[in-house]
Amino acid sequence: MNRVLVVEDEKSICSFISLNLRHSGYDVIETDTGEKALDELRRDPRIRMILLDVMLPGINGFEVCHRIRESNPDIGIIILTAKIQEEDKVRGLKTGADDYITKPFSPAEMLARVQALLRRMDLERKKRDQNNGIIRSSLFTLSLDDEQFYKGDELIELTPTEFELVKVLMENENKLLSRRALLESVWGKNFVGDMKIIDVNIRRIRQKIEDDPSSPQYIATHWGKGYIWTGENQ
Missing domain, CATH: 3.40.50.2300 (Response regulator)
Incomplete structure (x- = not known):
C-alpha cells in the first residue's frame, strides 16, 4: 500500500x-x-x-x-x-x-x-x-549481483535454490504461478522428482520472511493452483 x-x-x-x-x-x-x-x-x-x-x-x-x-x-x-x-x-x-x-x-x-x-x-x-541488478517489492530488495536478499535493512540468508525461487516470484509480483511453472523456472524442464519440493522450499522461505509463517502474507497460496508473491503484509 x-x-x-x-x-x-x-x-x-x-x-x-x-x-x-x-x-x-x-x-x-x-x-x-x-x-x-x-x-x-x-x-x-x-x-x-x-x-x-x-x-x-x-x-x-x-x-x-x-x-x-x-x-x-x-x-x-x-x-x-x-x-x-x-x-x-x-x-x-x-x-x-x-x-x-x-x-x-x-x-x-x-x-x-x-x-x-x-x-x-x-x-x-x-x-x-x-541497470543496477536490483529487484524490489515493498519491504524487500533482491540484489542479483551479490545474491543478497533484504527485508527492510535485515539481510535474510537464503540457499541458492531459495534465492532463485524468490527471484522468480518477485519478478512476477501479484501474478499466480503454478507449481509446474516454478519447478521449470528454478529446477529446469528436465527435473525428475517430486513436485512437493516447491512446497518444502516455500515453507522454508516463509519461516525466514513472514511475520507469522503459519499465516503467510507475503507469499500467498492458491490451493490447487500455485503461489503469488504479494510483497505486502495485507
Missing part, C-alpha cells in the same frame, strides 16, 4: 484530501506544519509521496520541499497552490516539486495526479534497478 503524507494546515482541506486518498486505497498520514512533515519523513522511510501546501505556519512549503530534495531525491512531491498564485507553481517546481495542483480541485483530478506521478516514479525506479 502506497503511503502518502498530507501537509495541510486547513483542517477541512486536509480531511477532504485524506478521505479521498483512503477511499482509493492509500495509507495516509496527516500533518499541519512543515516541521512536523520533516519529522515524519525522518521517522518513516515508507512514505512515497507528499501532498504539500505551500502556505504553512512556520516553515513554508517551498522550504520544506527544498530540504526534502536535499536528502531524498526519490520521494514524490505534489504542491498545493492557490489559483491566484501563479508564481508559486514555478517556484515550487524550481525547489524540487514533481507536480502541482491548483485549489480548488476535484477528487478525480487529485487522484489522477497522484496515480500518474506514482506510475512515473515506479517506471524510473525499475529502469534504475534493472
Whole structure:
C-alpha cells in the first residue's frame, strides 16, 4: 500500500484530501506544519509521496520541499497552490516539486495526479534497478549481483535454490504461478522428482520472511493452483 503524507494546515482541506486518498486505497498520514512533515519523513522511510501546501505556519512549503530534495531525491512531491498564485507553481517546481495542483480541485483530478506521478516514479525506479541488478517489492530488495536478499535493512540468508525461487516470484509480483511453472523456472524442464519440493522450499522461505509463517502474507497460496508473491503484509 502506497503511503502518502498530507501537509495541510486547513483542517477541512486536509480531511477532504485524506478521505479521498483512503477511499482509493492509500495509507495516509496527516500533518499541519512543515516541521512536523520533516519529522515524519525522518521517522518513516515508507512514505512515497507528499501532498504539500505551500502556505504553512512556520516553515513554508517551498522550504520544506527544498530540504526534502536535499536528502531524498526519490520521494514524490505534489504542491498545493492557490489559483491566484501563479508564481508559486514555478517556484515550487524550481525547489524540487514533481507536480502541482491548483485549489480548488476535484477528487478525480487529485487522484489522477497522484496515480500518474506514482506510475512515473515506479517506471524510473525499475529502469534504475534493472541497470543496477536490483529487484524490489515493498519491504524487500533482491540484489542479483551479490545474491543478497533484504527485508527492510535485515539481510535474510537464503540457499541458492531459495534465492532463485524468490527471484522468480518477485519478478512476477501479484501474478499466480503454478507449481509446474516454478519447478521449470528454478529446477529446469528436465527435473525428475517430486513436485512437493516447491512446497518444502516455500515453507522454508516463509519461516525466514513472514511475520507469522503459519499465516503467510507475503507469499500467498492458491490451493490447487500455485503461489503469488504479494510483497505486502495485507
